[in-house]
Amino acid sequence: MKGKILTTWSLIWLLATVLFVAGGALNLSQRANHQLPPTDGVDWTQKADGIYAEKVAPSLAASRAGIAVGDKLIGISLDEKQFDEVVAPSDVQMYLETAGVSGNLTYFYQRPSYSFTNNFYYADLRNIDTLPRWTASLIFLSIVGIIWLGVGIFVLFKQGSHSPFVLHFAAVCLTAFVFHVYKPIGLGEDFDDAIRLLDDMAFAFFVPLFLHFCLRYPVRSEVFDEPRWKTYLLYVPASLITIANFFVS
Template sequence: MRRKVWSVKYVATVLLTVTVLILGGINAQQNRRYISPDDGASWIHGTDGVQARLVVPDGPAEKAGIRLGDVLKAINGQTVQNDRHVTRVLYELGVWSRATYTLNRDGKEFDTTVVVGPPAEQVLRHQKYLEIIGLLYFIVGCFVLLKRSLAPHALHFYLVCLTSFVFYAFHFTGKLNPFDWTIFWSDLGASLLLPPLFLHFCLEFPARNKWIERWHGLLYLIYLPAGVILILQLAFINGIVGLLPSPIVLRDVLDTFGDFHFGLYFVLSAAVLFKTYRTVKTPELRQQMKWVTRGTALGAIPYFVLQSVPRLSGSIAQSYIDFSIFPLVLIPISFGYAIHRYRLMDVDIIFKRGVTYTLATACVIGLYATVVVVVGELLGAGFEPLSVVARVIATIVAALLFAPIKDQFQIWLDKFFYRDRYDLRQTLIDFGRTLGSEIDFDNMLDRIIDRLGRALFVERSALFLENPFDPSRFVPAKTSGLTIPDGTNFSFLTSIPGRPYIFFET
């Protein structure tokens, strides 16, 4: 029995998606409308007051002589209460304003003038780039959910994509008003949920391993580190915990472990995908897994090596941030390419159908509009009585032409997406050359089934070889898309002496 499309999970997913899109749209609008003020330093409430946790090289704070560990006492004579108060004061001042900072360094107070500027160009570039990655994830996830909503892993994969969209596209402004806090917690929650959620998907796609079937309940332990980090972040921000002598150190530890948790889990996901790629037998599935494995590995490993590991060792490699962030886009691109090229979850079908109907509808509308315009010109020449008849005829013609126009676009799109199937002779010639270099018998049979199936539009096929114990009989050697029961009688398949092949028509 088919599952209901509009199940509770599906409705909840749709409502969650709508909520995320609304929040994301408002957040994007605020980030575009308001330029966040930046003094070139990161302030945090420590044991001695509000201290400089980070000073950006060549930023406004460094130019004003502020150093790491300086304690901020006041801004323009207004006493600083905590690190959030600094953010509120900066928003009140605005970009390109001049502010007098009263600082304490080693027990000595002094004043310095800071020119509040916009965020660094590198920060804005990274933000826009991450938003593009998040949008790619969302598009890929929507295609999978729309076409394969009833597939076992479709909903899980979509939640991975939706969580990725939140993680990459949500950016709190720093105002820390109620909406900004919502964006902050959404982003933080997504950053902690995404790594185990993606690893969970990789462990169960395309099928669960035997040990996962046996110990499935323990699989959810991979979410435990994320839960611990989230609880510690909640306790720290609300001032509940003080496990370390300095809150600055505690904040650094939480951020570092969160980043390391992200990088490590994605590297483990790439390893799981690689193991799956080495074990699957179906040629089409191997092609799918090849691309998603390579994309995930090329996206996760640079980030883990250049960002996560250095931060864990106590150093922040600012010069390598671009090289660590840029490859992350390869993960959604690899899944998108596998979906498009190798029919991963059959998403390319809905894509081609959507394009076909869109183009056909546009042509019919254009034809109808042309007829209406011509009739309009004729009306000016004194043919008013024909207007109603002309509109009726135009409607009938448009309805009759829609099907053939749609079919023609379908043919053109099939040639574009599967051009190798339309050039069968060249396909078989190239295939013959490929087989000439194949020495593994099982791989050769897989290639034959895969290539002939795609070239001849065959979804179910079986390859028969001569029975080594009875040369007059044939036995199935490889199948695709079907299962042959044990003990099936193939006595009707007989060979002719001198001809080691048969032709059989059903």
């Protein structure tokens, strides 16, 4: 390493790296070993006039029962007799938790895409699933994230922490590692919520960090020399997204 003595900021980066790697390892371990929550495979979204299916994962319970994108969920029944009105997307998860994995539910829904009046249907969800524990995309993204981190560590120790722009590049790599590897599994627990927030935060800040690096490297751009508010302005959108995401969650 060219810089024999680590700078304060490089030590902070290394400490942050250890913490984020530990968090990523716990997240992957949780996905590998923890009991995953039940899901119908639908992303339900709240609109002014009700709850609508925004995305429907193929091969999961709702898709097998005939639910399609754009369907409006009206009620849910645990016994196929008494239907309770659904007023929020969070209500769906409560019924799924009650039915449990491999359990059954019945949805009463409307298909607004059909123009005729009698467009109300029942969907029998049988053998409710969990989300897939591992997918090809999850594995691929985790590998990409580890490569990003490896590149950052290599450059830091190869070029030395005193070399210009090295810590900035290392920060870009660490941010990329976080949003590639960190993926919540939908447990609703504190650790899982923290993983989701860090994933969203890293994704939001990656773009301004990378853009800022490109403007600085290899020769510092005069655009961001003075006044400094131009540099801070670059990070305002990511900061606002992070704050909004924190309060919404």
